[in-house]
Amino acid sequence: MNTSFNSFILICLFLFQFSCGFAQTEQDTGIKVIEAHSPQYPTLALLSKIEGLVIIKVLIDEKGRVRNADVAEGHKLLLEMSMKTAEKWLFNTGCGGRKIELIFVYKIIPKDSNDPDYSVVFHPPNKVTVYKKNPLPYKEIAPPLYLDPIKK
Numbered sequence: 643m644n645t646s647f648n649s650f651i652l653i654c655l656f657l658f659q660f661s662c663g664f665a666q667t668e669q670d671t672g673i674k675v676i677e678a679h680s681p682q683y684p685t686l687a688l689l690s691k692i693e694g695l696v697i698i699k700v701l702i703d704e705k706g707r708v709r710n711a712d713v714a715e716g717h718k719l720l721l722e723m724s725m726k727t728a729e730k731w732l733f734n735t736g737c738g739g740r741k742i743e744l745i746f747v748y749k750i751i752p753k754d755s756n757d758p759d760y761s762v763v764f765h766p767p768n769k770v771t772v773y774k775k776n777p778l779p780y781k782e783i784a785p786p787l788y789l790d791p792i793k794k
Contacts, residue, residue: 673742673767677732680762681746683774685717688750688784690775696720696746698728704738720748745769750776 658673696716703709713721724746731744751757751773763771 651686653752663717673702673737673740674734675731675767676734677730678764678770679727679730680704680764681723681727681748683748683750683772684719687748688731688774688776690719691750692717692719693748693750694720694746698724698744698746699741700728700731700741702733702737702740702742706733706735706737707735712729714743716746742768747771748766749773753777765788 668781692716698713698716699712700708700716701710708731709727711724711725716724724744727746728744733742742747747769749771753775757773757774759775759777761773763773765771
């Protein structure tokens with residue numbers, strides 16, 4: 643990734659940690675991630691050049707499985723994939739009835755970068771960043787859709 647993109651990511655992560663209380667640790671919550679899953683970048687979101695943060699609040703049962711998942715925030719084109727992925731996570735046993743926020747960050751990598759087409763970074767204890775190259779600029783895939791207003 644180029645230097646300015648790396649700097650931008652680092653600044654965003656730094657600010658995010660303090661604004662959202664991300665500094666929660668396993669010692670603070672008593673919840674340990676046993677199995678984390680990463681989402682695929684939703685195709686429509688990628689082609690629409692949509693990036694962003696999705697927060698899913700999950701309720702954990704006694705066996706460490708996700709019993710319930712609710713959207714806290716995020717773009718609608720990123721929500722479904724994030725929800726499906728959050729439901730697959732597994733936590734330590736004995737933390738039934740406890741809640742935790744799972745954070746999924748979706749970032750589009752410039753097409754001409756030397757980075758891999760798809761990569762995932764897990765940030766313990768509860769955050770995953772998905773990087774994906776947009777295969778083609780949006781205008782090469784489909785022209786913008788313009789609708790003429792209905793005239794009487």
